[in-house]
Amino acid sequence: MSIFEAVKQSVTTRQAAERYGIRVERNGMCRCPFHDDSTPSMKLDRRYYCFGCGATGDVIDFVSRLRGIGSKEAATLLAQDFAIPYEDGTGKMSKPRQQNTDEQNYKHMERYCFRVLLDYYRLLCRWKEDYAPQTPEDGYHPRFGEALQKLPLVEYLLDELLCGDMQARASVVIEYGEEVRKIEQRMAELAAADEAAAQNSGGQYSAADEH
Numbered sequence: 001m002s003i004f005e006a007v008k009q010s011v012t013t014r015q016a017a018e019r020y021g022i023r024v025e026r027n028g029m030c031r032c033p034f035h036d037d038s039t040p041s042m043k044l045d046r047r048y049y050c051f052g053c054g055a056t057g058d059v060i061d062f063v064s065r066l067r068g069i070g071s072k073e074a075a076t077l078l079a080q081d082f083a084i085p086y087e088d089g090t091g092k093m094s095k096p097r098q099q100n101t102d103e104q105n106y107k108h109m110e111r112y113c114f115r116v117l118l119d120y121y122r123l124l125c126r127w128k129e130d131y132a133p134q135t136p137e138d139g140y141h142p143r144f145g146e147a148l149q150k151l152p153l154v155e156y157l158l159d160e161l162l163c164g165d166m167q168a169r170a171s172v173v174i175e176y177g178e179e180v181r182k183i184e185q186r187m188a189e190l191a192a193a194d195e196a197a198a199q200n201s202g203g204q205y206s207a208a209d210e211h
């Protein structure tokens, strides 16, 4: 049995949600972690459905979106945390990892968010200087615009991760985990494009600006 089937057969979305810190009411409703939900509008059972934003899927989709990780990673995480044996492709049954995996995974995600956001913050600060309009007639360079637009949010998120309590930090990780992954990917693309541009006799703008 594949890890996906094994996990889906063994764990309900409701069990996973509770395990990963979401408060589920007795009737199976919880506040939706995927939109700004003031009253519980998500129904959790084997699958989940949000009456507010329409988010739906199975337990693997849920954890994948909650943690900002791929389905394979989500399935592996669930298999470990719920001690579900599965075939790992080598024909051997995996040994479920014990001890504090939740906490380790969460800490890992929190550090990851912080690292990426800090890199992005530094990049935006540099853009704000380097691409500032020199004369009033100059239009905004898109990178200057992005710096002005994004800096306040990035500063706020870093502040929450540094100084916020457990709940504040968790909500940054949960709400912005996916976005942080996109930021990391985009910064990697920009760095590669800038490097290529530098090699091609120092063209000033890169293709990645079109994003």
Ligand SMILES: [Zn+2]
Residues within 6 Å of the ligand: 032, 033, 034, 035, 037, 042, 050, 051, 052, 053, 054, 055
């Ligand atoms: Zn929702």
